[in-house]
Amino acid sequence: MAVSTVYTVQSLNSTCSISTPSKPFSQKHILFFTTTKRALTRSCRQISCSAEDKTVVIGLAADSGCGKSTFMRRLTSVFGGAAEPPRGGNPDSNTLISDTTTVICLDDYHSLDRTGRKEKGVTALDPKANDFDLMYEQVKALKDGAAVDKPIYNHVSGLLDPPELIKPPKILVIEGLHPMYDERVRHLLDFSIYLDISNEVKFAWKIQRDMAERGHSLESIKASIEARKPDFDAYIDPQKQYADAVIEVLPTQLIPDDNEGKVLRVRLIMKEGVKFFNPVYLFDEGSTIEWIPCGRKLTCSYPGIKFSYGPDTYYGHEVSVLEMDGQFDRLDELIYVESHLSNLSTKFYGEVTQQMLKHSDFPGSNNGTGLFQTIVGLKIRDLFEQIVVSRTAAALEAAKA
């Protein structure tokens, strides 16, 4: 009985939810049946259900216009199913729900709406505009398996709408500007990611996004970035020292004097010593490698692809850095690269390539941003499965003791 419970929990689509309604019944059974064997199986099923009820919380921090939505879509796709806004609710809700994951936008915890911030002269980046107490309270409640009524910040009207009910999911992702700012919320996160986009690349991306919009000009885009920079550097940027993984996007080094920003150099900085997280490596873990896959076996077009891997320190922590500079033009380049990377946590050969191809229309699908976002998604899936297994094992130990 106990063994079979462990096996059901290991898969993401577990049948534990079916036995949950029987919890009140099993409680009654423990009272009535005094045989130790029967009590053990009943309490095991009950405890393994409650171990699974504990949500895994992932934090994602990035500035606006930096690829959070694309990352979210890739992440929910790795777990299976498409994430959609809640059915029958507020159409301007920022929440996304799929079978296993729920994504909450931290803008919903703004304490000041748009007019309030204008009056006080604070940006949304300022901690004064956010209610961290409510954020901590609700994330903790969701993590412990309780549903919450979360406020909605309507980005169209700039007002705080009536709350919506959020049920605790298997995986909760909180994305926004300040997931790691408040210390209490930081300790609730099982894994955290920071998307660090350099100024030149940010400018190029915002131009691409906003030039189609009537009213915007190069000067207005530049002025908008400059005006937000002091608050960004003071409140958002320091969060990268707390992240377990940082995806840093820089201009390419392969094309001299490139200012188009099409080819990117992306670095995946992975903290060492994080529980349940084994960094991806190239050829030999812990050594320094420079690798250009293009050559006799693989032909690439200009500017080609360059990889490097090595240990480093980042804000005082030991990290491993995997870097990719260049673009993928063909499918076989992608599969060739995937076959040489290790510790990817894929379930079958070619899973990374398959995920990248599934979303070939997403931005960044031909360079390191898409590749590393997909890899981080697979790592998070692996982390989730390991956490569930360890919690069940701990619960069984407690039941036996």
Add this chain to the structure above:
Amino acid sequence: MATVAGVNVAAVKVFARASEPSPKSVSFSHVNNPWRRSACVPIRKICVAAAPDKLTNKVEESIKAAEEACAGDAVSGECAAAWDEVEELSAAASHARDKQKDSDPLETYCKDNPETDECRTYDN
């Protein structure tokens, strides 16, 4: 269950308060008046097109307001807050554009009403 009914009631209240007609509110009247089915889809189309236009106007206005606010003092809190609003509205406009690009009116309608004649699928 009570929670689901509560959410539905709350959802109806939200639509009553919203200034623009939400496409989802049409589906409630559809349940009661099935002959109105054909009328639903064109209304939905108009609703989807409206959002980006409204947002575009908002973006334009906010840029003008930000330029005025910063004409006085370029490093004040008001200037930063004004440009932050421009950034927020530009992001919302770009998300609305992306949503509009992928949405197919028939698919969105069928997601909520799979039992209607237009949306039935036969597997044998």
